[in-house]
Amino acid sequence: MSITVVGSIAFDAVQTPFGERERMLGGAASHFALAASMLDQVNLVGPVGDDFGDAEMAVLRTRGSNVDDVEHVSGGRTFFWKGRYHDDMNTRDTLDTQLNVFEHFEPKLSERSREADVLFLANIQPGLQLQVREQCHAAKFVALDSMNLWIEIARDELEQIIGRVDCLILNDEELRQLTGAPTTVAAAREVLQHGPSIVVAKQGEYGAMLITADDFFALPAYPLERVVDPTGAGDTFAGGFVGLIASRLEHGLDRDVLRNAMAYGTALASYNVERFGTEALASTEIDGAAVRRRVEDLWRFGRFDRLDVALRA
């Protein structure tokens, strides 16, 4: 199987209580690809500018990702985001956003990217996500991310694309904003009425919930004493989640596959936030053994053996 991801490739400038970076490789598609490539072959689709160099391209190629559809826009500059995290790391201020080459981006997929079995539509304008969905007619599993901005200014197109995917991966607050439902569980059940058969509610430092028509699973984030830079955690989670599904798709998607997908996404995201930007997942230190170790920990952290308890009522 193979996975195509369409989304942003960026330079990020971030300030966190643990330090700052002026200009580092970022973007949803980059983070997703670095995680998903641990589990399956990835095709990366997104635009970059003249300022995007060989060093950055080499990072995108980690673990054999196909970068033929990384479109070099001559005379353009790469998407740029600058943000500052507050002390608790749970909230951040965006200080600057420069769309640059993203402003006129029209996704053009090669045959290889179009023919992928699995498609991840990272957070970009929903109209573009629809275009990509059209092109990838062969996809057997399609997952989608989005954000509050599109709920506010492009709701019609967003609802259209949600109706055409198998899985919606969204922050819990955005799920509630999208549906107007008072709880995340109610919001997810509402989304399940409109196309997707799987909803994943990302909860930041608290982990993630998986909701299907007949199952519920919640996995807390991996417990870390130190979080250096949360940027890209959600996309890294999505990469592990979708990557594991892709690696298992030919055998069918059962409960075990989905729950393991949550665990691999969570483990990979935990490594991501321990360093700046893509540093952790581009390094060779984070290998299969390291990922398996944290999945094993998560397996232990969430289970209990029921005692026979005498209740007084």
Place this chain on the structure above:
Amino acid sequence: MSITVVGSIAFDAVQTPFGERERMLGGAASHFALAASMLDQVNLVGPVGDDFGDAEMAVLRTRGSNVDDVEHVSGGRTFFWKGRYHDDMNTRDTLDTQLNVFEHFEPKLSERSREADVLFLANIQPGLQLQVREQCHAAKFVALDSMNLWIEIARDELEQIIGRVDCLILNDEELRQLTGAPTTVAAAREVLQHGPSIVVAKQGEYGAMLITADDFFALPAYPLERVVDPTGAGDTFAGGFVGLIASRLEHGLDRDVLRNAMAYGTALASYNVERFGTEALASTEIDGAAVRRRVEDLWRFGRFDRLDVALRA
């Protein structure tokens, strides 16, 4: 075994998106006792005023709780709190707080309350918690709750009482505020250096984490489509948590007991928030079978069987 709880007994006025109540039984000790009494015998210690009637006393006596130390302050009025929850139920504004009989409260424990094996110091002024701790020399397990106010205005006494308990149960934000640590895990590890051997970080709608010197366990909240009134959820959780520990204390506190305590606290809290105030846990509908059913669900929602996954790194 038996449990003594010292804390507030109150009238609450709440407004939530699902309705409002002008005056209903509330207070940390009330919520705690209603939950803990599902699992063990409870002694309730706290002051009430002339406005506290037989109907409210009858609720406090649910499942045989001993109310001999509910002190009736003649000429006084019961502690009153009024609050309004926002649409997402995660944040609330306090509209009014009247300390009333709580202003001059000096906990006086009868021999029966003093001799309890387990003590829960609900959120009151840390100096009073210290006084109660002194009186309960026989207690084999002592748990403590507190709040941001005491971190700000009574830190010395709060640190003293934390040094004299086995278990600190605190909101995650308050744990970070107390220690200055950047993550909840780091904050809990810091607290473990100062006396308690168990730290529980309450995370509101996201559940709770348990941290000891050699174990970590996280349990998401029970998934609910509808939350009617979150008031008292934390104290109900504490009641289930401490109640289960009390019911098992004679056999020793192992990992299984602590994890089941988390599950019983979580299950009881989930019932509590489905109705206003103490309505759910004072009703006979929420019986042992109902609690066991949700514990069973929680057991299923958090576990996964590991697949043999081939990683590409």
